[in-house]
Amino acid sequence: MDIADSAPRAASPAARPGWPEVIVGVVVAITLYLLGGIVGYLVPEDGPLSAGHVAFIESAVAPAGGFFAAMAVRIRRLGPFGFHRVRAVWVLAGVGAGVACFFLSWPVSWLLDPLFPGSDSVQQAYRDATQLSLLSLAVTVFLGGVLTPIGEELLFRGLIANFLFRWGPWVGVLSSAAIFAVAHGVNAVMPVAFVVGVATGVLLRASGSIWPAMIVHIVYNSAGLVYHGIAS
Template identity: 40%
Template sequence: MTETPDRRPGWLELGVALIAAVVVYAGGLVLLVAFPAGTPALEGIAQLAFSGLAPLAVFAIVVAVRIRGLRAFGVRRVDPKWLLVAVGLAAACLAVIRTFDVVVARLYPNLDDAQGDLRAASAAGLATLIGTIALGGLLTPLGEELLFRGVIARFLQRWGTWVTVLVSAFVFALWHGISLVFPSAFLVGLVNGWLLCRTRSIWPGVVLHAVYNTSFLLLYAFA
């Protein structure tokens, strides 16, 4: 099937993505609960593996439905300067969220940040730290950007930049749960949605997401 330059995912792809996401994520969560890893560190590794592989599986299902050209999902070359911009924006997002976390920790010192297993995995030793970075710093950003920007945000682009950025960011944050992770995911979603609209490529978002996640995992390891 010939791909036109302005082609993007449609209602069919969105519907398949939603159904596949429910099935894949529900099945994965059942497996995580039924077969616990045994220690917080291994639980963290398992969660990161799931958070990377699940969106990749959903994306693969969506691609197999109708549109074979990956450019329709924002998988296209981009000017390298945008990758540098993404690194700078990742640093800015990190600064904002770190400030937010410090303020919340002072106001609510006993509040659970829902990242205990990831902290344990990052701090358990060199091997687990490498595993957390490979899974949480590389695989998860790739999988989530393909799904949330490549499918959902690209679908929303037919209604303009504001709808694309705000709605895709909210869906992305909501998928991470109502917790202290929500503001972080919403901010990253906003910036990556904007990058997608400016560049028509998911790669700046993947770079930002990877730098952001890896920075937090390193902070967990050495804090």
């Protein structure tokens, strides 16, 4: 598929997010991530929320905060950031891509995990949050399976990918996926995050809308959390 020719509603260069939006968005997001880390450290272990729950809240609020700060700089409209209605076929494509990413995560992890020794437990707090109780699993899926993907897609696709598309579709897709992957840390999660980033970036560009990208991410995260909650 030639994604360069299949995005009829891509933002025009004049309306596309630029350097001011990216700088403000990234700075605000990093600041919120740091503040969230401090809050997570101070949350008592016997509190109503586990460390995994707090981390998921941080992962949703920080990028979303960066996105809305960027939007307030100059454009102040959702359209240039990819908020467009899409046909049902793109919704189904998002679901299918999310399921595909979920099943691809096993061979990708099997092949590339040995390159990141000692990082197997990097997401253990997230997995632990799925295993406390059925209520905890439901809260975890809502926080990590819905809110976190929405927040991350706002920043990494809505802002960063749309900014990078000015240099071509594949620069936007691959560069935003790489940034998204590195943002998860140089660990065993990074290769899978890159795969998800490519899938969401392709659908963003091909559909001209951020909604299919969000659906990919929601399906992938939710499936993984439910799997860990049931299988462990």
